[in-house]
Amino acid sequence: MNPDVAFAIWSGERAQRVAAVLDRVMPPAAEPPQALHEAMRYAVLSGGKRVRALLAYAAGELAGADPDVVDGAAAAVELIHAYSLIHDDLPCMDDDALRRGQPSCHIAYGESMALLAGDALQALAFEVLAGARLRDAAAQLALLARGSGSRGMAGGQAFDLQSTGATLALAELERMHRLKTGALIRAAVRLGACCGAPMNAEDSDALERYASAVGLAFQIVDDVLDVEGTAQSLGKTAGKDASQRKPTYVSLLGLSAARERAEALRAEARAALAGFGAHARRLGEIADWLTKRSS
């Protein structure tokens, strides 16, 4: 089979799989308080690429984990991601009315319910990961918490807020993105790998290098697509970085150099996987896909 087709089938199957897990772990929409549970389900089940879940499953395959064991980790990182998008779109943050081609959660359910839905989804992420009963569960929960908190994703958002309208050096922009999107992507890869056989320090470092490069490449491609894409292809407002005067890889490097940097990071991610052989196949394919995507 054409490898691209095989990857599309694998990733489609895994995306459906985590959607089913997410559907199962969230309270039914009919359970009171209904507006809250509806808002949570709306935000989580409205699609998306499920990049973080795919990374967790692929890292699980690398470590020989049963996908049944990875389910909890994959769902937990998607729940954290979904909560962050809800809060990101709020009027006091990016004030974005469109997400995944649909009205943002606060447009559909009101600001206060959207705020609470985000809060409740964060709690649910930890509940689901705790319920997955991974080896050394406390360490895995601490890893997800650090990736989400002020030294991870939330810290990256704060840097982002501070940088609006400012001129950043490339190193500062990179620090921001290593936290804002990178921290949760690294957590997804590590959590997935923890579902399988224990890894030696060398392999663990290689996997960390992979996750770090993929996370940054993903963000750079996001910046490129924000300039090149349309709301229809992106499912979210296009061109908003420029209109919000946010520094991006494109504004700092220009389109062509930004694309080159993403390609270099893709090669770096691929190189980090070299020692793993065939088990790293899906991780490698994800690096290619994320760098070459058009939405």
Added chain:
Amino acid sequence: MNPDVAFAIWSGERAQRVAAVLDRVMPPAAEPPQALHEAMRYAVLSGGKRVRALLAYAAGELAGADPDVVDGAAAAVELIHAYSLIHDDLPCMDDDALRRGQPSCHIAYGESMALLAGDALQALAFEVLAGARLRDAAAQLALLARGSGSRGMAGGQAFDLQSTGATLALAELERMHRLKTGALIRAAVRLGACCGAPMNAEDSDALERYASAVGLAFQIVDDVLDVEGTAQSLGKTAGKDASQRKPTYVSLLGLSAARERAEALRAEARAALAGFGAHARRLGEIADWLTKRSS
């Protein structure tokens, strides 16, 4: 020593203790992103009664736990409480400019930073509890997550939003408060107890009855004080339930019957402790204190 004085000394010492733990687990204000870390520290270290931490320490004493072991659980429940207050005060929620006698977090740091500070504090709560390495850590983390999420505190907030301007039956008001304030109070008691010797089912049920009664009594007294108190004595805006047309125990029962219900719940909490003997001393004193407080 006069028992009231002895309790005041104990509770003052424990409140200081958890404040020191909270100070230690939060990133320093000078660590970038500074505005985020300042906002987190402002919200968490600006005082408060530390009711949830005291309950955790007192339940720990009941179970023979070393206070050093309870520290993580006590800090975690306070971090969840602090995050909920920040988000509660936001313009899209209660829109309250005053908290603990000071400008609310979003008045001091802006809405977007306050939102992120709340988000980061929730993550930190789970990180701290995971770091405490309690017996059966995953179960304790799940307990805190459930108490905080849509079937706990956040769910109670959603019921609260839906109830504004509505007429609730007493049973509906009680359901709301059993989630909104009760769920985290019950989690505090259970987490504290888990730091000590394992408990049989009968004792565990009795402790749950205690926590449930104390949580509800606490909320009823809050409603009474909102009517009777002043902003100066409360450190927050007084009379806001009525001005926001929120149903309360006072609006449903009247002041005198609300006070009687709080007293009955205090007696219920005391009765639930009867089988524990002297080890339950602090828990009993907390029930008295919370019911008789004037702020």
